[in-house]
Amino acid sequence: MRRIALASLLGTSIEFYDFFIYGTAAALVFGPLFFPALGGAAATVASFATFGVAFFFRPVGAILFGHFGDRLGRKKTLVSTLLIMGASTFAIGLVPTAETIGVAAPILLVTLRALQGLAVGGEWAGAALLTAEYAPSGKRGLYSMFPQLGPGIALAMSSTTFLITALAMSPESFAAWGWRIPFLLSFVLVAVGLYIRLKIEETPAFKQSTARREQVKLPFVEALRDQWRQVLLTGGMLTMTFGVFYTSSVYLTSYAGQAPGVGVLGLSRPTVLVGGIIAGLVFCVAVITSALYSDRIGRRRVLLVGTVASMIVGPSSFLIMQPGSMLSFFVGISLLMVVLGIPYGPAAAYLPELFHTKYRYTGAGMGYNLGGILGGAVPLIVAPPLAAAFGGIGVGFYLTALGLISTLCLLAMKETKDVDIDGGPPVAPGAPAVATT
Numbered sequence: 001m002r003r004i005a006l007a008s009l010l011g012t013s014i015e016f017y018d019f020f021i022y023g024t025a026a027a028l029v030f031g032p033l034f035f036p037a038l039g040g041a042a043a044t045v046a047s048f049a050t051f052g053v054a055f056f057f058r059p060v061g062a063i064l065f066g067h068f069g070d071r072l073g074r075k076k077t078l079v080s081t082l083l084i085m086g087a088s089t090f091a092i093g094l095v096p097t098a099e100t101i102g103v104a105a106p107i108l109l110v111t112l113r114a115l116q117g118l119a120v121g122g123e124w125a126g127a128a129l130l131t132a133e134y135a136p137s138g139k140r141g142l143y144s145m146f147p148q149l150g151p152g153i154a155l156a157m158s159s160t161t162f163l164i165t166a167l168a169m170s171p172e173s174f175a176a177w178g179w180r181i182p183f184l185l186s187f188v189l190v191a192v193g194l195y196i197r198l199k200i201e202e203t204p205a206f207k208q209s210t211a212r213r214e215q216v217k218l219p220f221v222e223a224l225r226d227q228w229r230q231v232l233l234t235g236g237m238l239t240m241t242f243g244v245f246y247t248s249s250v251y252l253t254s255y256a257g258q259a260p261g262v263g264v265l266g267l268s269r270p271t272v273l274v275g276g277i278i279a280g281l282v283f284c285v286a287v288i289t290s291a292l293y294s295d296r297i298g299r300r301r302v303l304l305v306g307t308v309a310s311m312i313v314g315p316s317s318f319l320i321m322q323p324g325s326m327l328s329f330f331v332g333i334s335l336l337m338v339v340l341g342i343p344y345g346p347a348a349a350y351l352p353e354l355f356h357t358k359y360r361y362t363g364a365g366m367g368y369n370l371g372g373i374l375g376g377a378v379p380l381i382v383a384p385p386l387a388a389a390f391g392g393i394g395v396g397f398y399l400t401a402l403g404l405i406s407t408l409c410l411l412a413m414k415e416t417k418d419v420d421i422d423g424g425p426p427v428a429p430g431a432p433a434v435a436t437t
Contacts, residue, residue, distance in 0.1 A: 001134060001135070001136070001143060003199065003200060004130055004131060004134045004143075004200060005131060005143055005146040006146075006196060007130065007196045007197050007199070007200045008127045008128075008130050008131045008146045008147040008150075009146040009147065009149055009150060009153075010192065010193050010196050011078060011082060011123070011127055011147075011150070011193050011196070011197055012123065012124065012127045012146075012147040012148075012149075012150025012151070012154075013149070013150040013153040013154050013157070014082065014085075014086075014150075014154075014186070014189045014190060014192070014193040015081065015082065015085050015119065015120055015123045015150070015154075015193075016120070016150050016151045016153075016154035016155075017153075017154040017157050017158055017186065017189060018085050018086065018088075018089035018116065018183075018186050018189075018190075019054070019085070019116055019120050019154070020151075020154050020155055020158040020249060020250075021089070021158040021161065021162070021182045021183060021186070022051060022054075022089075022092065022113060022116065023051050023158075023246070023249060023250035023253070024158050024159065024162050024182075024250070024253060024273075024276070025162075025179050025182075025183075026047040026048055026050065026051045026250065027044070027047075027048075027250055027251075027253035027254040027257075028162070028179070028253065028254075028257075028269065029174070029175050029179045030047035030050070030109075031043030031044040031046065031047045032175070033097045033098065033099075033105075033175065034046075034047065034050075034097060034098050034105050034106045034109055035047060035098070035106060036098055036099070037098075044254055044384070045381070045384050046106075048250070048251070048380045048381065048384070049380075049381060050106065050109055050110050050113055051113070051250060051380060052376070052377035052378075052380050052381060053110055053113050053114055053117065053377075054113050054114065054116050054117030054120070055117060055369075055372045055373050055376045055377035056117070056373060056377060057114045057115075057117030057118050057121060058117045058118075058120060058121030058369035058372045058373070059121060059366060059369040059370060059372075059373065060117075060118060060121060061081075061117060061118035061119060061120065061121020061122040061123075061365075061369070062121045062122060062125060062362065062365030062366045062368065062369045063220045063362060063365075063366065064118065064121075064122065065077050065080065065081055065118075065121065065122025065123075065125075065126065065361075065365070066122065066125060066219055066220065066223075066359075066361045066362030066363075066365045066366065067218070067219055067220060067362060068080070069122070069125070069126050069129075069361035069362070069365075070215065070216070070219040070358060070359050070360065070361045070362050071215050071216075071219065073202045073206055074126050074129050074130055074133075074202060074203050074206055074361065075130075075197065075200055075201070075202050077122060077126050077361070078123065078126040078127065078130065078197055079194065079197050079198065080122075081119045081120070081122045081123040081126065082119075082123070082190060082193055082194055082197060083190070083194065084115060084118065084119040085115075085116060085119035085120060085123070085190070086186055086187065086189075086190030086194075087115075088112045088113075088115035088116050088119065089112075089116065089183055089186045089190075090183060090184060090186055090187050091112050092109065092112050092113075092183050093180040093181075093182075093183030093184040093186075094180070094184075095108050095109055095112070121365065121369050121372075122365065124147065124348075124365065124368050124369075125351075125360075125361050125362075125364040125365030125368060126361060126365075127147035127150070127348075128144060128147050128347075128348035128349075128351060128352055128364060129203060129205075129206075129352055129360060129361055129364070130147070130200070130203060131143045131144045131146055131147060131348065132144045132348060132349055132352040132353070132421065133203035133204060133205035133206065133352065133421060134203055134204065135349075138295060139295060140295065140349045140353075140417070140421075141291045141292065141293075141294035141295035141299070141345075141346055141349045141417070142291060142292060142295055144291065144346075144348035144349035144352075145287055145288055145291030145292070145345055145348070147348050148287045148291065148344055148345055148347065148348050149284050149287055149288070151245065151283070151344075152280045152281070152283035152284035152287060152337075152341070153280065153284065154280070155249050155276055155277075155279060155280035155283065156276070156277045156279075156280030156281055156284075157280075158182065158276070159273045159274070159275075159276030159277045159279075159280065160273075160277055161181070161182040161185065162179075162182060162273055163270055163273040163274065163277070165178045165179070165181050165182065166178070166269055166270060166273065167270060171269075205357050205360075205421060206357070208357075209357040209358055214357065214358040215358060216358050216359060219358065219359035219361070219362040219363075220359075220362050220366075222358070222359050223355065223359040223362045223363040223366065224366075226356070226359075227354070227355060227356070227359075227363055230354045230355065230363065230367065231363060231366050231367045231370065232367075232370070233367075233409045233412055233413055234351055234354065234364075234367030234368065234370070234371065234409075235366075235367050235368075235369075235370030235371045235373075235374060236371070236374070236405055236406060236408070236409035237303065237307075237343075237367075237371065237406050237409040237410050237413065238343075238347065238367070238368060238370075238371030238372075238375065238406065239371050239374040239375035239402050239405050239406050239409075240306075240307050240310050240343070240375060240399070240402040240403045240405065240406035240407075241306075241340060241343055241344050241347070241371065241375065241406070242371050242372050242374070242375030242376040242379075243374075243375035243376070243378075243379045243398075243399055243402040244310060244314070244336050244339065244340040244375075244399055244402070245340050245344075245376075246375070246376045246379060246380055247336070247379050247380075247383060247395065247399060248279055248333055248336045248337060248340070249276065249279065250380060251379070251380055251383045251384075251395070252272075252275075252333060253272055253273075253276065255383075255387065255392065255395075256271075256272045256275065256321070256329050257269060257272050264324075264387065264391075264392060265321060265324040265329060266324055267324070267326060267329060271326050271329070272329075274330075275329055275330055275333050278330055278333070278334060279333045279334060279336075279337045280337075282334045282337040282338060282341070283337040283338075283340060283341045283344075284341070285341070286337065286338045286340070286341025286342055286344075286345065287341045287344055287345040288345065289341075289342075289345070290302050290305075290306070290341060290342045290343070290344075290345030290346055291345035291346055291349070294345065294346035294349060294350075294417065295417065298415045298417050299346040299349060299350040299353070299415065299416060299417050300350075300410060300413060300414065300415045300416075301415075302342060302343070302345070302346050303342075303343040303346060303347070303350065303410055304407065304410050304411075305342055305343075306339055306340070306341075306342030306343030306344075307343055307403050307406040307407040307410060308403070308407055309338075309339045309342065309403075310339040310340075310399060310400070310402070310403035310406075311400045311403040311404060311407070312400075313335050313336060313338075313339045314336075314395075314396040314397065314398070314399030314400045314402075314403060315393050315396030315397050315399070315400060316335065316396070317332040317333070317335045317336045317396065318332065318391075318392035318393050318395060318396035319392075319393060319396070320332040320335070321333075321392065322391075322392065336399075343406070347368075349417070350416060351364040351367060351368060352364055352421055353416035353417070353419045353421055354367075354413075354416060357421065360421075374402075374405075375402055379395075379398065379399075379402070382398065383395045383398070386398055
């Protein structure tokens, strides 16, 4: 179980590191490098749009890799997602800028970003299933927290890498070539993650499903036919989680900085990156705490605490950051990460418990990545104009609206912590969850 937990933790950390360094680079340098003709705020918005492209490919990745994950196994599929993510991230570090190859530069960037979206779309569900399907009874929340720690660790890693790179060279050198280093370093991380994943075995639940010959030809079709409500409700449930996370980890990088047209707080780049490191660590603490409590009091209760709290913390955090000091920024972003980590911690146990084994990879992946579109891509597009029109508080109230959506979806769902996921029936949204063990 320790080996499975380590494989899941390292895999998601590496995958999300690759995913997040793009977001940091988009906030810091991609605007003038790949969209120089737009200038200022418009270039930054365009670079955020390329970041958002991946969210629209994530559900496609969930369906594609979910198909193979449900038919061929979790392990083989997770090895594939790791390789695709590593190759596309390394390639981004080699893409020439618009000054060198013109319009081909942003086209290449968007193409590679789409590949990142496909890979991460297939990654999360597989990593969640890896721990949830191995975990002993009563400890599914505990072990399922390991893939959930990946984004927090990845955020701290990506911010640290960019911080070291930025401090070690002049701003001109960083913009010219220094930003490429974090992307090229991902090759080493992928090699380590691949070695760990090749050492693990297939999950017991998948082996039992194979023995019962439960594999279906089109998991995507059957999941939508039998459990379409779970897919939609889990997507809505996670909307706030994605919205708060990417607002904190990507949008605030430019909002808190000094970028022309989008920087509001006026903090230095190192200060903003240190804030990212703190945010990642606070997120991890919240994930650990909430995942452990979900084994004691239930997944749904813990999730509701986070979504309800987000409706208050969203605007409050932007008010706290308004003075523009280093301390106020650290406090504001940390509060956002706490209300984010509370519902995210139990999610890797909750979603697998909702779906039948024969299409669990596909169903959980589709629900998770649907939340990514609603809460990950859209806020990054609407946040800059909201801040321009109403100030940061406008973005905060937008997060309140996302929290309300997630809360309403959770109220339509049931508790699942005592469900047997090795062979028991899935849980219908309006039905009580009864253990089959």
